[in-house]
Amino acid sequence: MSTILVAGAAGTIGRHVVPALAHRGHRPVAFGRDSERLAVTHPGVECRVGDFGDPETLRAAMAGVDGVFLLSPNTPDQVQHECAVIDAAAAAGVRRIVKLSARGAHETSPVAFWQWHAAIESHLERSGVPYVALRAGFSMANVLGHADQVRDHDILPAPALAAPVAMVHPADVAEVAAHLLATEPFPTERVLELTGPQAVTFAELGELLTDVTGRPISYVGGTDDQVRQSLGERGVPGFVTDQILAIFDQLRAGAQSSTTPTVTDVLGRPGRPVRDFLAENAAAFNPARQNRSAS
């Protein structure tokens, strides 16, 4: 049984990595800044509290750890933060790292987030620690970012997008990560690209949301300026808006229209379709029910 430190354990993907490791007979250790959040998300699992920006907490978190699942959010500190985790892992003799990266990671990518992932992958390569970079495609979880507009206005807005996108289920990304961390011997591939089982357009997503919610949901395309204004009104920082628009620019050009067989190859089953993700999260897309109980 190996001990695996899971960074981002309370987040969208990390929350699935912890049980997937336990299911495979390994000992996950949940890492994050908020002990209460970690304990509520993962009852009965050892939690270690720390901050990617605090090397001493990273050093302490690595005690007795055999492997690391590495994930951090897209903040301006991302490269510094993930490189600090890699350095702490290397110093502690950690034997394997699975890093969540992004499809399109490249040092000259027009998307800064994807440049950052490429820089972290290069640091991993230099560290000497065996690793796999999981370059995950556009996440189905991103659709939840539009849930309020689906719920309140029956629309799915996105920058005009005719190209299909092979969105991947966050739980599939997590299961692939857990499987690789649990595999003996550790795989020799350094980069794996993950997608969902089929590509869908945003118009098709609107149709799937119509099925799932039982209400007609329309996809509404928008110009970059409209998106900029709408995100600005919602308090999204300008730099993040620029990155979102750059990502949609890539998607419009078909950069994520193709599928890869990685999920099936690793897990021996196809990836979950987007319909499943929408159905699992149907409550987020439906208006809250009135309290009809007679009291």
Ligand SMILES: NC(=O)c1ccc[n+]([C@@H]2O[C@H](COP(=O)([O-])OP(=O)(O)OC[C@H]3O[C@@H](n4cnc5c(N)ncnc54)[C@H](OP(=O)(O)O)[C@@H]3O)[C@@H](O)[C@H]2O)c1
């Ligand atoms: N969305 C996509 O389409 C897509 C596609 C490919 C790759 N990705 C990559 O996915 C990553 C984000 O994953 P996610 O969606 O699972 O993230 P998330 O839901 O935002 O979770 C981030 C986690 O990191 C923890 N965290 C944040 N700052 C921390 C710090 N300073 N020290 C320690 N822990 C910290 C948070 O926990 P606490 O706040 O409790 O500490 C949280 O558990 C990004 O790197 C992104 O590039 C996303």
